[in-house]
Amino acid sequence: MSRKAIPAEAFDHGDPRRYSRGCRCDICKKGITAETRRRRYLRATGRALLTTPDRAAAHVESLRAAGMTDAQILGEAALAPDTLYRIVRRSGGLLRKTEARILAIRPARAAGRGSGANVPALGTVRRLRALAADGWTATELGRQAGKHKQFIVHLQNMDEGGQVRMWVADYVRRLQDELAGLAPEDFIAPTLVKRTRQRASAKNWASSAYWDSEDFDDPDFTPALRDDLNVLRLGSHRRREIQHLASFHVPEHEIADRLGMARAYVHDLIRDMGKAA
Structure with a gap:
């Protein structure tokens, strides 16, 4: 999927990035000239x-923790x-001007948005894995949560015995609550939904139908996956899945x-459950 380009209007006049996106006003011309001279000076002085x-x-990381x-x-x-994400992975070099823009962001702007305390990662990992088993792609989960998809993937694949920041656990809990019962196909291409479910199934990740809300954070609870069920328990499990979605x-x-x-x-199961109610 292609990424939408950042328009020239996102930058102030005089910013070289606005000039590189087509603005040729006098202020932007002066800005790119100054930037070119600065680069030459840095190279000349080693x-x-x-x-x-x-x-x-x-x-x-400090901004996220805030x-x-x-x-x-x-x-x-x-x-x-x-x-x-490349910066977070500490991969490759970074332009000094890009570093300066990042360091200029003050954590105080995020004050009151969450706690930086560490909490068990178990519930966070399980909720994100369940959403994947439901068919929600990491890209869509990232979009819904305002995070990069690779951060979602990192959380899904981390050790259940690890720890996450409390604010991470809080927004994942809210995300799972908001998406419960929604059809991923209404937001994502069906082929991607199917592929996501298949990948989750290959990793034995249990879908949301296997969990009650309090089970996610319970280290003593282990969802019974299909491969572990006998025929009678499988029928009971299927009824639970159908009843959950039908609700x-x-x-x-x-x-x-x-x-x-x-x-x-x-259809027959829903009809029978309706008669029994």
Whole structure:
């Protein structure tokens, strides 16, 4: 998927990035001229235009710990998502002017948005894995949460016994609550939804239907996956999945497609559950 380019209007007149995007006003011409002279001076005096990403990465972590979302950081520093994630991974060099923009962001702007205390990662990891098993791609989860998709992938693949910041656990909990019962196909291409479910299934990640809200954070609870169920328990589990989705008024045909069941079977079960109620 192509990334939308940052327009010239996102930068002030006099910023070389506005000039490189087509603005040819006198202020921008002076700005690019000054930038060119600065680069020549740095080269002539043996000072590199690039630096390591370490200071910028550490500052990004402090902003996140203060509760600032990646989307806010990207907006404040006028960065592309891939650039931010490369910085966090401390990969490659970084332009000094880019470092300066990141270091200029003050954590105080994110005050009150969340706690930087560490909490067990178990519930966070399980919730994100369940959403993947439901069909939600990391890209869409990142968009919904205002995070880069690679940060979502990192959380999904981390050790359940690890720790995350409290603000991370809080927004993942809210995200899972908001998406519960929604059909990913209404937001994402069905082929991507199917592929995401297949990948989650290959990793034995349990979908949301396997969990009650309090189970995610319970280290003593282990969801019973299909491979572990005998025939009788499988029937009970399927009824629970169908009942969960039907309670959110998900259409019968979508329930059948999502769970890989025959539509007639789903229809009959919902009808029988209605009679028993």
